[in-house]
Amino acid sequence: MGLLPETLERLVSQLNKLPGIGTRSAERIALYLLHCNSNDVKQLAELMLAARERVRHCSICGALTETDPCLICSDDRRDSSIICVVEKPTDIINIEKTGVFKGKYHVLGGKISPLSGIEPEDLRIVELEKRINQENIKEVVLALAADVEGDATSFYIAKRLAQYGVKISRIAHGIPAGGGLEYADQVTLSKALEGRREIDK
């Protein structure tokens, strides 16, 4: 005999599978679901299923979307001559929040990582090349992580795209805004020094 009613026990073990949810959190959430507003539970259950059904990857850029092409790809006001390459669909959201970038996006779907078995052909690089051939793209901005794999992937893509004659840039790495030098690690600081820019006088 389990200590919790069986349905509750099974609910806890399903919640436990979610990322970042341990047994204690799962129990807490399960008990909350028993007592909260019943409309909330119904909505949550329906949205979980609806999201899976409706949310797709954009066939052009790979972003998460309910319409295909996605809202950004089909927005004529955005500059289609500059394309920002990101690792994951959610990276787009973070860049969009800055409001600075007005071009289009391309989601790679990961970083080259031989240790995890992720090779260049597992990423959406061929799709990127196709877009460079078909669309009138002048600049590709690589916005991958500032880690070893992000570096390797950026250099690999830069080399591979060299033949197309488009400008290839990479977002700057350096001291984060608001950060004093005493909090920056040595790698960040050395990248910040390398990436120094002359001040206009």
Next chain:
Amino acid sequence: MGLLPETLERLVSQLNKLPGIGTRSAERIALYLLHCNSNDVKQLAELMLAARERVRHCSICGALTETDPCLICSDDRRDSSIICVVEKPTDIINIEKTGVFKGKYHVLGGKISPLSGIEPEDLRIVELEKRINQENIKEVVLALAADVEGDATSFYIAKRLAQYGVKISRIAHGIPAGGGLEYADQVTLSKALEGRREIDK
């Protein structure tokens, strides 16, 4: 225009309502739900609804159960002359895990807490009195929290039950197992001293 597809945005905001789930965790879980095994999502959604439908409070003790009376209340092998009073249904689980208590339970549904507007009549004390009148109960063990409200509630119940001539006890408060004196706070240590027991020689 939201940055996430609308269904996903709504899923995140529903997940965000769960206890202990902030915006970042909600986003992470929502994205996981988009890509994980589709059976898992379906099961989770169904269990959330099924749990609400099937899991009830036992009409005798107030524990969470799918059968009424609950498995403990309807278990003849358990000692029905001793009843353990707890605050929440989940407290029963913690006590059951010890395997030490073989009596029955009674869930109060809270602690007296005038500041939060919880008065004695909001708790299942009348139901406890009824059980004392009807069942052949010899001892009531109060297993409430060792905080101010738990203390107040224990004393209130002890006073109110005095008229029924049953033995009323309270679980011991003291140094937790494995804890050195240096880690015990002063209140715990003074309760441990007050509650000292003679060693049988």
